[in-house]
Each structure stands twice: as C-alpha cells, then as structure tokens.
Amino acid sequence: MTEDAEAVYQALLGRIGEGSPRRRLEPTRRVLELLGDPQRSFPIIQIAGTNGKTSTSRITESILRSFGLRTGLFTSPHFVSFTERIAIDGEPIADAAIAANWDDILPYVEMVDAELEAAGEKRLTFFETLTVLAFASFADAPVDVAVVEVGMGGEWDSTNAADAAIAVFTPIGMDHQAQLGSTVREIARTKAGIIKPGSVVVTAPQAPEALEEIERAAGLSEATLVRSGTEFDLVDDRVAVGGQLITVRGRAGSYDELYLPLYGDHQGVNASVAIAAVESFIGGGDVPLASDPLGDGVGVATSPGRLQLIGTDPTILVDAAHNPHGAQSLVAALGRYFDAEEFAFVVGVLADKDAAGILATLSPIASRFHLTQPESDRSIPWEDLTSIARAVGGVDGVEAEGYERLEDALEDARTWAAAGDKRMVVVTGSIVLGGEAAAFADDQGWKP
Incomplete structure (x- = not known):
C-alpha cells in the first residue's frame, strides 16, 4: 500500500475494532444519508453465514464479471492487504481511489461521531466506517452490482443498512456465540435479518433449525425462497488437477462439468450457491445462464487463504x-x-x-x-x-x-x-x- 492508503487503514484501526461490533444500524444509515445514500445507486447481493461467505462472495462476483458487469466486492477480513476488502472489477481498489473516497466521507463520518458522542454513545466503529467507505467507493466507480459479505451476524450488521435484492446464506453453525446467541437457531435468526421484503433468498444446505429460521423470515418478508436440494443442487463433483469438476442443477438450467480451481467439496457447494444467486440476478431465475461466460467465471474464481x-x-x-x-x-x-x-x-x-x-x-x-x-x-x-x-x-x-x-x-x-x-x-x-x-x-x- 502507498502511504495514503496506509493512512486510511491506520485511521480505521484507531476506531473500535471488528471484535467488538455494536448492535445498531442507525449511525451507518445516518452517514450514508448525509452522503446521499450511495448504496442505493447499485443493486446488491448480500451474503451471510458462518462458513464459506468469502468464497461464495468471490465466486459470485467472478461469474457476474464474466457476464460483462462491472462489479464491486466487499469482503472481510483481508488476507494480506487492507485494500483487498474493497474490490472493483476483480481487483483491490486502487490506493489513490481509496484515499480520495476516504477524504470525501471523512467530514460526514466526523459529523456523526460528534452526534453519537453528544448522545453519550460510542463513535462509529472500524467496520461501520469501512462499510460506508465501501458503498461510497462502489458508487464512485461506479459499479453495476455489488456483492457484499456480512461482517458478523446479519440483522444489526452495518452492511444491512443497504437493501439487498438477493440475500444468500452459506452454512450456518456455531460461531461468535457471545454476540449472536448460544444455539444455531438463535444465530440463524440473527443472520436471517438481512432478508428484505420481496427479495430473493438463496440458501446452501442448512441444519434443520437454521433452515426453519430462514424459511420463517422469508415468509414474513414475502421473499422468494431458493433452497439447495430443492430448487437447485450440486449434482456431482470430481477431483481434477488444481481443483474439481462440478455439475450443477440450477434454478433455470443444468451446467455440466464446470472447472472450479478450488479444493474441497464445500467449495463445490459454494459454487452451486453462487450460480443460483447469479441466475436469480440475471434473468430472475427463469433463464439459463450462457455456458461460456459461466464457465469462464467459475474457472477463474479465486479465494485467497482457502486451501x-x-x-x-x-x-x-x-x-x-x-x-x-x-x-x-x-x-x-x-x-x-x-x-x-x-x-x-x-x-x-x-x-x-x-x-x-x-x-x-x-x-x-x-x-x-x-x-x-x-x-x-x-x-x-x-x-x-x-x-x-x-x-x-x-x-x-x-x-x-x-x-x-x-x-x-x-x-x-x-x-x-x-x-x-x-x-x-x-x-x-x-x-x-x-x-x-x-x-x-x-x-x-x-x-x-
């Protein structure tokens, strides 16, 4: 990173860290409102879960980009460089761009900091501020669609200040119990809070109690539910050099022997979820995805730090x-x-x-x-x-x-x-x- 990008990172690190999130959305919404609600200038696919969020996000983004869309990708934490968290068209955001966007949002962040402190509350956290920076960067790019990974939980996670057209759930299990709950059901209930009225909900295979919570939330929001094993499925996966060959029954079509350059049966499942999410975004789940761009998108997907x-x-x-x-x-x-x-x-x-x-x-x-x-x-x-x-x-x-x-x-x-x-x-x-x-x-x- 250049000195300017490093200065942005250090400024973020000076705030309350990611391990101590605040169960609130209003401060993030307030900054975004002052900025003109940049998160409303592009559609969002939001991805929550316990395991596989980042890989599924990255595969989804890769497929979308292969169809000619300009993409934004927000993931956390980073693997090597902080700028990996905000990607534009498959590349970490340029140091100059993140520094310029930081300068643009900082006066409004400080304004909300002052409002919070006057009310006896803590100022914006690392992740709240980073979320605002990501949305502002995507609007500035601009992007055609953003894939946004939830930081922790769902309902009160700062990324939930945006209204996602598609909510995706990777497998939900036990993690962050102090913040999210002591049972899979409680954790799933919090994560299901990302479901918006009239949205599409795509879910990986889940424990019965987790699926019940997703189904409940989808029903209350009159959302379209797309479940692995019912509306789509990973039909087959075979070990191949450098990864695997997967066959997926999607919402709208079947896709045979796609090369996925990632190891692990779970990555085949992640890819099937990503395909169903992209089908839902392109063609509303009724039109099969063109084979060449789909194969290209799956075939170049990466997930740093995963095997x-x-x-x-x-x-x-x-x-x-x-x-x-x-x-x-x-x-x-x-x-x-x-x-x-x-x-x-x-x-x-x-x-x-x-x-x-x-x-x-x-x-x-x-x-x-x-x-x-x-x-x-x-x-x-x-x-x-x-x-x-x-x-x-x-x-x-x-x-x-x-x-x-x-x-x-x-x-x-x-x-x-x-x-x-x-x-x-x-x-x-x-x-x-x-x-x-x-x-x-x-x-x-x-x-x-």
Missing part, C-alpha cells in the same frame, strides 16, 4: 478454518484432494473462537501441532494455545510445541515435512495468521 498453496518441496497450505465446522471441511479436503499421510498443523486462533474445538477436529489426522499467534490483539497467546493443544492432542498422542514467532513455527514445520515422505504443512485457525504465513513464504521464495 491455498504457499510452498512446495515440501507442500505448505494455508486455510482460513476458524471454527470446528471449517476445520471439518479442511480435514475432509485434505483426505480427498491431497496425497499426504502426515500433517503438521501450524495454528493460531483469535480469542473469541473455539480453539479446543478446532484442535480436537484436526487432532485425528495431525502428526504434530505448532502453536503460535497472529499479530492481533485479539489472539489467544501462544502459551495458552499450546496448553489447550496438549490437552486435546494428548489423548491421541499428538506432539504439540509452542512458538512465540510464526516464522519459527513455520521453519520447524517445514524442516519436519522435508525429512519424510508424504508429509504436508497446513497453516490454519485464522485468516490473519494465513496472510502472515503467505507473506513470509513469498519472502522466502518457498513457491517457485
């Missing part, structure tokens, strides 16, 4: 699994898509996550754990995480070592993997840790 190769000889992957459900998908993908028999997991976890659950899920296939921490004030200290891993892994005899520095954890894991056949290193537990690992691997030249 991403960052090193060879030995193989090193990063995966953003940050809860037990994500760890289950990771374990399944490693068994199906990679020819390895021993795994060293380099793990760092944020404090609001179920670290024990993640480690217990990985433990059956783990040869060793290298425990460390991402560079975040929300991280579980490496010493504490090591104690958790030893308690979990001790049942199965998994070796667990702690490292203050990620670089040392990676170097030792890489040395171990290079000393044997069919060994692999997997960095997981946090997208922040994955980004740091990818940057270090790039500096070291681990991937030709």
